Amino acid sequence: xxxxxxxxxxxxxxxxxxxxxxxxxxxxxGVGDDAAVMxxxxxxxxxxxxxxxxxxxxxxEYVPLKHLGYKAAVVNFSDxxxxxxxxxxxxVSLGLSQRFSIEQVEELYSGIRLACERYGVDLVGGxxxxxxxxxxxxxxxxxxxxxxxxxxxxxxxENDLICVTGNLGTAYMGLLLLERERQAWAQSxxxxxxxxxxxxxxRSVSEAVFEGKEYLLERQLxxxxxxxxxxxxxxxxxxxxxxxxxSDGLSSELLHICSQSNVGCAVYEDKLPIDxxxxxxxxxxxxxxxxxxxxxGEDYELLFTCSLSDYEKLVPLxxxxxxxxxxxxxxxxxxxxxxxxxxxxxxQGWNAFTQE
Amino acid sequence: xxxxxxxxxxxxxxxxxxxxxxxxxxxxxGVGDDAAVMxxxxxxxxxxxxxxxxxxxxxxEYVPLKHLGYKAAVVNFSDxxxxxxxxxxxxVSLGLSQRFSIEQVEELYSGIRLACERYGVDLVGGxxxxxxxxxxxxxxxxxxxxxxxxxxxxxxxENDLICVTGNLGTAYMGLLLLERERQAWAQSxxxxxxxxxxxxxxRSVSEAVFEGKEYLLERQLxxxxxxxxxxxxxxxxxxxxxxxxxSDGLSSELLHICSQSNVGCAVYEDKLPIDxxxxxxxxxxxxxxxxxxxxxGEDYELLFTCSLSDYEKLVPLxxxxxxxxxxxxxxxxxxxxxxxxxxxxxxQGWNAFTQE
Numbered sequence: 001x002x003x004x005x006x007x008x009x010x011x012x013x014x015x016x017x018x019x020x021x022x023x024x025x026x027x028x029x030g031v032g033d034d035a036a037v038m039x040x041x042x043x044x045x046x047x048x049x050x051x052x053x054x055x056x057x058x059x060x061e062y063v064p065l066k067h068l069g070y071k072a073a074v075v076n077f078s079d080x081x082x083x084x085x086x087x088x089x090x091x092v093s094l095g096l097s098q099r100f101s102i103e104q105v106e107e108l109y110s111g112i113r114l115a116c117e118r119y120g121v122d123l124v125g126g127x128x129x130x131x132x133x134x135x136x137x138x139x140x141x142x143x144x145x146x147x148x149x150x151x152x153x154x155x156x157x158e159n160d161l162i163c164v165t166g167n168l169g170t171a172y173m174g175l176l177l178l179e180r181e182r183q184a185w186a187q188s189x190x191x192x193x194x195x196x197x198x199x200x201x202x203r204s205v206s207e208a209v210f211e212g213k214e215y216l217l218e219r220q221l222x223x224x225x226x227x228x229x230x231x232x233x234x235x236x237x238x239x240x241x242x243x244x245x246x247s248d249g250l251s252s253e254l255l256h257i258c259s260q261s262n263v264g265c266a267v268y269e270d271k272l273p274i275d276x277x278x279x280x281x282x283x284x285x286x287x288x289x290x291x292x293x294x295x296x297g298e299d300y301e302l303l304f305t306c307s308l309s310d311y312e313k314l315v316p317l318x319x320x321x322x323x324x325x326x327x328x329x330x331x332x333x334x335x336x337x338x339x340x341x342x343x344x345x346x347x348q349g350w351n352a353f354t355q356e
Numbered sequence: 357x358x359x360x361x362x363x364x365x366x367x368x369x370x371x372x373x374x375x376x377x378x379x380x381x382x383x384x385x386g387v388g389d390d391a392a393v394m395x396x397x398x399x400x401x402x403x404x405x406x407x408x409x410x411x412x413x414x415x416x417e418y419v420p421l422k423h424l425g426y427k428a429a430v431v432n433f434s435d436x437x438x439x440x441x442x443x444x445x446x447x448v449s450l451g452l453s454q455r456f457s458i459e460q461v462e463e464l465y466s467g468i469r470l471a472c473e474r475y476g477v478d479l480v481g482g483x484x485x486x487x488x489x490x491x492x493x494x495x496x497x498x499x500x501x502x503x504x505x506x507x508x509x510x511x512x513x514e515n516d517l518i519c520v521t522g523n524l525g526t527a528y529m530g531l532l533l534l535e536r537e538r539q540a541w542a543q544s545x546x547x548x549x550x551x552x553x554x555x556x557x558x559r560s561v562s563e564a565v566f567e568g569k570e571y572l573l574e575r576q577l578x579x580x581x582x583x584x585x586x587x588x589x590x591x592x593x594x595x596x597x598x599x600x601x602x603s604d605g606l607s608s609e610l611l612h613i614c615s616q617s618n619v620g621c622a623v624y625e626d627k628l629p630i631d632x633x634x635x636x637x638x639x640x641x642x643x644x645x646x647x648x649x650x651x652x653g654e655d656y657e658l659l660f661t662c663s664l665s666d667y668e669k670l671v672p673l674x675x676x677x678x679x680x681x682x683x684x685x686x687x688x689x690x691x692x693x694x695x696x697x698x699x700x701x702x703x704q705g706w707n708a709f710t711q712e
Contacts, residue, residue, distance in 0.1 A: 001457035036480030041397015124392035138494035
């Protein structure tokens with residue numbers, strides 16, 4: 001018997017999907033990008049799916065159900081935007097244990113509906129069933145894009161600029177903050193009151209301890225997909241050569257783009273966009289914020305590469321940061337430290353199987 | 357706090373999806389049929405999703421992983437055929453607890469791959485993550501159909517014939533058989549050997565007790581989607597007026613078609629197709645096989661209605677049975693017993709929330 005953790009999530013997926021045949025002429029791209037691509041007519045159809053499991057991806061002690069629903073939908077939209085597409089429809093499957101009331105399920109759904117409303121996506125189906133334990137959420141999202149607009153992970157070329165949006169590691173610092181307060185609270189006297197399972201998060205931690213750190217919580221609990229960036233890039237006439245969303249951490253995503261594009265990369269430590277609340281908390285917790293920015297997951301920012309000739313168009317764009325450039329494969333994948341030292345980029349990130 | 361069981365699965369879905377807005381012009385049909393329908397160009401795109409949870413939908417003590425994978429894929433294909441479409445792509449999301457080895461996950465995947473190969477469907481993506489407990493499988497399937505070929509649940513008209521394929525209640529009898537043997541075996545001396553969690557089913561029950569009942573097991577463990585019937589109907593020039601697959605039991609599905617088409621129905625007890633192995637086991641277990649045929653789930657046969665004018669074309673078709681006819685709404689929904697008595701059809705079937 002081989003432990004799954006010996007392969008990790010990506011190793012397992014590679015092994016399971018090795019030499020998958022494609023029989024349908026409508027299948028243009030299967031496993032291996034943010035979304036699959038199908039050709040059903042005028043537009044191409046994108047398809048992505050995400051599963052969230054209680055105890056692994058979220059802890060209901062501090063995640064409000066409405067936020068959870070919102071996030072579960074938005075992370076799927078993010079995958080479609082990361083292909084330079086527009087999300088159009090989702091299906092939602094829920095596994096619910098007996099401890100959930102209808103009101104709680106409605107609360108979860110209200111977050112999903114809000115996300116759909118904001119992003120203009122239709123909820124078109126799903127499956128709802130009982131579960132023995134905990135809450136399971138599985139969402140599949142369709143999107144559309146014109147054939148020549150789709151951006152894959154494999155198009156990065158030598159000398160391309162590497163860009164990232166927003167900031168990195170912030171959602172992870174939000175998670176550490178919530179986790180720290182949960183533990184502190186669990187040790188406090190109020191323990192007996194709050195440990196009823198299935199209670200909503202609002203009551204379980206006091207708000208005072210989060211003062212000045214609200215942005216970290218928002219990034220963890222209610223991330224947004226970067227639809228705005230996709231619109232800006234289109235308006236500026238920039239088509240990225242490769243793109244993906246940052247869900248497992250920058251290091252992991254950089255390695256995906258490099259291996260699929262068969263290139264190397266150089267990324268500069270001092271160019272990584274870091275939020276000051278995240279930096280302050282890292283300091284307070286005695287953590288290296290650069291490590292958190294490289295390996296913390298769930299930022300749902302966009303990582304993309306584009307031609308050096310787009311430099312002039314790129315510079316005026318708000319919230320887009322050039323962090324490095326694509327190199328020949330032989331160079332390897334390096335982070336260039338503040339003193340010029342070259343550090344190998346390895347994916348330590350967000351790997352649920354090895355975290356256990 | 358309102359218990360979910362007070363509403364049941366369909367009540368909960370109705371409540372959660374009440375007044376869902378549709379913002380995308382490509383969405384033709386959302387929640388409420390076997391699949392959603394989108395218009396992306398030349399063909400229309402169908403989308404359906406199903407979630408299977410360990411302990412609710414399957415018991416790994418007697419369900420081999422390869423069969424489970426096969427079934428998980430096929431039940432989605434069945435939903436697409438039930439719209440008169442052709443399944444084309446699936447995504448597969450898995451939640452896996454630590455007790456699963458890579459070999460076991462590969463075994464599960466080999467069943468999914470086999471189903472894809474047999475039905476000409478491409479596996480185009482998915483999500484694989486750790487789970488705290490048990491196995492979760494969520495599959496979403498896309499399909500295509502020409503706009504004028506799609507069959508919904510709401511098109512049944514007065515005097516239409518009601519037809520069903522194959523036989524009914526057989527998968528349920530297979531489940532009862534497996535459950536009976538599991539209990540018998542759990543009480544026997546071999547108990548200690550077999551209770552390792554995660555063991556495959558082949559070793560846990562002896563094959564001798566299933567002699568002469570193999571077909572029941574096959575129907576439960578390895579159902580097929582009725583692609584053949586869809587092809588036959590097309591060849592015969594019959595387009596059903598309403599159709600769905602029998603996953604929750606005939607009674608439940610008849611009520612869906614009647615309420616969505618705003619009609620009543622009369623179904624004849626002596627016309628229900630019953631398999632002799634299923635009838636024999638029901639006799640042995642002192643059960644009413646008609647009740648099992650009406651309420652047993654997971655047959656994945658097709659239930660459809662078609663115009664009386666198609667009668668001549670319908671009769672020569674193998675494995676298609678006329679079981680009754682559609683009536684005015686005022687008549688109600690009745691089973692006509694062998695002595696002519698009218699029995700109200702109610703859905704007792706396969707409701708995971710009320711079974712708990």
